[in-house]
Amino acid sequence: MKRYVFGMILLGGLLLIGWLVIDPSRLFADVYYVKVPNAETSIRTEKGYRYELIGYNEEGKKRPLTISTSELLAEGDFLKVFVKEEDQEVTDFERTSLSEVPIQLKEEQLDDASPTTFP
Numbered sequence: 734m735k736r737y738v739f740g741m742i743l744l745g746g747l748l749l750i751g752w753l754v755i756d757p758s759r760l761f762a763d764v765y766y767v768k769v770p771n772a773e774t775s776i777r778t779e780k781g782y783r784y785e786l787i788g789y790n791e792e793g794k795k796r797p798l799t800i801s802t803s804e805l806l807a808e809g810d811f812l813k814v815f816v817k818e819e820d821q822e823v824t825d826f827e828r829t830s831l832s833e834v835p836i837q838l839k840e841e842q843l844d845d846a847s848p849t850t851f852p
Contacts, residue, residue, distance in 0.1 A: 765790050765813075767812050786798050790835070810828055
């Protein structure tokens with residue numbers, strides 16, 4: 734009987750710790766990468782700012798995404814965003830380095846940054 738009670742307490746403790754450590758907004762979410770454009774592309778809302786961007790996953794698949802924040806994001810930052818399958822709204826995001834970004838996003842950003850020459 735003591736083993737059963739001890740096992741139940743241990744299992745309950747593990748579940749509680751797991752609940753505190755696991756972020757539900759990232760659980761079962763798809764991961765995409767975006768580059769933050771300039772501040773003029775943000776839309777001012779009553780709760781902060783909204784960005785409508787195109788994200789790329791690891792396989793290079795594009796998807797339109799919407800990020801809502803309470804503050805302006807730094808222009809040129811790369812973000813790793815978490816989004817649920819059926820929703821376009823981003824559930825969570827974090828800043829990431831250029832080395833983690835898929836090659837398709839890097840190529841698109843290089844194409845956008847190339848200087849135009851005038852005749």
